[in-house]
Amino acid sequence: MTEVSRRVPAAPPAGADGSPPPRRLPRPGPAIAVVVVLVLAAAPLFLAPYATTTLTRMLVFGLLAVSLDLLVGITGLPSLGHAAYFGAGAYAAGWVSLHVTAAIPVPLLVGAAVGGIAAALTGWVAVRSAGVYFLMLTLAIGEVLAQLAHSWQSVTGGADGLAGIPAPALGGEPLANTGFLYWYVLAVGLVMFAAVWLLARSPFGTALRGIRDNEPRMRAVGYPTTLYKYAAFVAAGTVAGAAGSLLAAQQRLVTPADVGFTTAALVLLAVVIGGAGSLWGPVLGAAIVVLVRDALGPGLGGHGELLLGIVFVLVVYLLPRGAAGIGSLRVRRRRS
Structure with a gap:
């Protein structure tokens, strides 16, 4: 009798009413991501050329927002000069496409490298500050590079910008x-997003979150916090440079406005609207910013910035965690 009982598998635990326990369903996150990617891949087959161009701009701006979220949401370093590395990558990719080659992936690699080098040269000073000082220092760095784009006419084209950039080949x-x-x-946006996602979920990303939450404690346990912040700054600048190369490929024109404060403020607004720290939330926020600015703004008589300001105020008061926090808000309401 004992031998038979050993061979018979034990029955699964029943529920409170004696019914069999519910089956565990797979997490919907990966499935939703696959569906979103498939929809995005099929979008040009159903959209008009202008709508496809607008969606392309959303992807470019979304990648820039992801790179800034690596600083703001993961590391806790809000920056107002991140567009400087975006513009540096765009100018470098455009210049290489004009004077050397437009063959893929040369402009992309050059743009990412120049964005990373610019971040490496300026970040070592920036990451030694914190709070408002870091914010103002990054703003000053961005304005210096914007002024350089205005004055270096032989390379950047001055106020007229770098025009006539050929399409990537x-x-x-x-x-x-x-x-x-x-x-x-x-394709480039998905690869770069996956790289940032893996970086944010690695032990390095965990250390960055610890620095964001309590930097003195991380320093006390032996982490070189300044070096970690500097590495995150360079990585964010590299991704921003790659996004800039995509801007040059899509827009075929790079102007000093792509380096200045307006672009930096818009991308920070996109991160706040989408939800800092979620990575996918800033992509959604970037899509909202581009939609309001480029699609709805002209129909509102040029008052797109006013509508963006209203959206920002509503998000701050109603959704403190941005659009990415809607799911957690629903879970809390169900539990309560």
């Missing part, structure tokens, strides 16, 4: 079609 054929260019931007 794949296998000798330029990606002049809006759909092909969109797929190129989407």
Whole structure:
């Protein structure tokens, strides 16, 4: 009898009413991500060229917002000069496309490298400050690079910008079609987003969150917090430079406005609207900013900035964690 009882598997524990326990369902996060990627990949097949171009700009600005979220949401370093590395990468990729080659992936690699180098040269000073001082120091760095873009006419084209940038070429054929260019931007954006996502969930990203929450304690247990913040600053500048190369490929024009305060403020606004620290939330916030600025703004008589300000105020008061915090808000309401 004992031998038979050992061979019979034990029954699963029943519920409170004697019914069998519910089956565990798979987490919906990966499934939703796959659906979103498939929808984005199929979008040019159903959208008009202008709508596809607008969606391409959303992806470019979304990648820039992800790079800033690595500083703001993960490391706790709000920056008002992040557009400087975005513009540096855009100018570098545009100049290489004009004077050397537009073949993929040369402009992308050059833009990412220049953005990372610019961040490395300026970040070592910036990360030694904190709070309002860091905010104002990054703003000053951004304005200096914007003024450099204005004055260095032989390279940047001055106030007129760097125009006539050729489309990126794949296998000798330029990606002049809006759909092909969109797929190129989407592919690069997904790869860069995955890299930032893996970085944020690595032990390095965990240390960055610890620095964000309590830097003195992290320093007390032996972490070189300044070095960690500097590495995050350079990584964010590299991703921003890659986003700038995509801007040059999509817009075919780079101006000093892409380096200045307006772009830096808009991308910080996108991070706040989407939800700092979530990575996917800033992408949604960037889409909202581009939609209001480029699609709805002209129809509102140029009052797109006013509408963005209203959206920002509503998000701050109603959704302190941004659009990414809606899910956790629902969970809390169900529990209560």
